[in-house]
Amino acid sequence: MKTIHALIAEDEEILAITLQKSLERLWPELKLVALAANGVEAVNMALKELPEIIFLDIKMPGKTGLEVAEELAEEWPADRDFPQIVFVTAYDEYAIQAFEQEACDYVLKPINDARLAKTVQRLQTKLRDEAPLPNHSTDVTGADHTTTSDSELDKMIASLSKLAPAILGHRTVTPERLTMIRAAVGNQIRMIPIEDVLYFEATDKYINVVTAEQSSLIRMSLRELLPQIDTQIFWQVHRSYIINTRYLQFATRDETGKLSLQLKGSPQKVQVSRVYAHLFKQM
Template identity: 35%
Template sequence: MTVTALIVDDESPMRDQLRARLAEVWPELGIAGEAANGIEAMEMTARLKPDIVFLDIRMPGPSGIETARQLYSQSHVVFVTAYDQYAVEAFEHGAMDYLLKPVAADRLRLTCDRLRQRIGKPPADIDQKLAALAQILERGQGAKPQQYLRWIQAQVGTSLRMISTKEILFFQSDDKYTLVQTASAELLIRKTLKELADELDPDEFWRIHRSTLVRVDAIVEVTRDDRGRQMVKLRNHPRELEVSRNHASRFQQM
C-alpha cells in the first residue's frame, strides 16, 4: 500500500521545498496533492483521504490549528511552521509532530520514521501526545517556545531564500511589497509592515516611520538634516532613514 500525504501551505515555494525534502528522506511517499489554505485542505482531505497532512499554521482563512481540529481524526497531522510558540497548542489539537521552517533533513527524517510506525493506527490519545511533549521538553530536546519571527522567506527567481532576522538592517514598505535590506542584498516580500511589526521582537526592531522598521543594533547615530528631520545612519549601509514625528520619541534626547 502506498502511503500518501497532502502538503498545505499558502506559499508555493514552501510547498515545493517540503516536497523536495520529502522526496529525499521518504522517496516512496506519494504526494496526493497540495493545498494553499485550510478550506482547500479540508476539501482535499475528504476527497483524497491522505494518510498524512503536512500543515502550515499561519494561513489566510482558517488557521492550521483550526484546520487540524477537523483533520486529525482523518489523517496524521504534522505541523510545519516558522513559529514555535504554537507547539503545545499544536499537540492539543492532534498534531503527531511539529517541524520548524526551514525544515532540516535530519529532523524531517525523524518525523518520517515516526509516521511509518503510526500509519494504519488510529490517532494517538491527545493526553498521550501532551505527556510525550512534556518528556521531550524535560529532556531539553524541545525548543523553548519563542514569541518572535526568526526567519524571513523571500522569493529570488525560482528559489526561496531564508534570511535570518539578525542579518536584516531595515524593512521598508510601499503599497504592494516590503523591501528587506541586508548589508549585501535587497529583496522584496509580500508580508506587510504591520504583520512584521507584530511578529518581530520590539526590542530588536523599532518602527521609526509608518513605512520603516529598523534593526536597533544597526543604528550608528541619529542626526538632524537641514530641515530639522531626524535621520538614522546605519552600519554597513550608506542610506539614511527618516524618523517621522510620530516616532521621534524614540530619540528624545536629541
C-alpha cells in the first residue's frame, strides 16, 4: 500500500497522545501529519495536508467534530478522495445508538488497543479498495454493523447532524419556539415576526436575519437557533444558511452540479452545500 496519512483532532492532549501511540503500535506504517487541538485547527490542517484518514473528537472547542466533517465535505478538493472519518467519543449509549444507526466508524474513550485494532483493520480494508462498497463488519464494541462508502458520505453527515443532540449530549428540554426575533438596531430593538424571515445567515458571531424589507443582526449561532425554530418550515441548507421554505421560489443547478435557491422577496441567491443537496433531489 502507498503511505497513508492521518490527522488526529482532539482537544485533550493526553487523549490525543494516547491515540497517537496506539496507532503507532497497531499501524506502524501510518504517517501522522498533524495533531489539531480544536475544530478550527482541524479544518485548516486537514485542507492543508489532505490526509486519507481523520480521527475527529466529537466535542471540541471552536467546531464540533460533526461541524468539521460537514465543512470539509463542502471544501474538500474535487480531485482528491474524501478522507475516511472516524469519530472519537466518550462512551454514551445515546451516542453509540446514533452512530450505529448511521453505520459510522467511531472509537470510544478511553482508547483501547483491542477495540482500535478492529477500526484499523477496517480502514486498511477500505483503503485497499479503489471503489469500496458498503460492507458488513465488526465495530469497536464487538457488535456488527455496516460501514459506508465515500459515495454515501453526504447523506451520512446530514443524518448525523440531525442526531447531534444525542451525540453531543444535549438531552435537555426543548426550548420554547420563537415567534418573534428581537434584533438590536442602534439604540432600538426591532421586533421581527418569525414568519417574516426569508432566511438566516451566519456571519462570524452573529446571525443576519433577512426579511423582504430589511436585514438585522442578532448575537447567536445557528446551532443555538435551530432548536428554537420549526425545522419543518425552516431548513438548514448550508452551514451558514437556514431558509424559510414558505418563501422558496425555485432551485437551480449550475454546470458543476451546485444548487442555489431563489427566495420570494430577496434578490440574493442562497447556496446549498453538498451536505444538504439531498433535500432537493426531486428538484
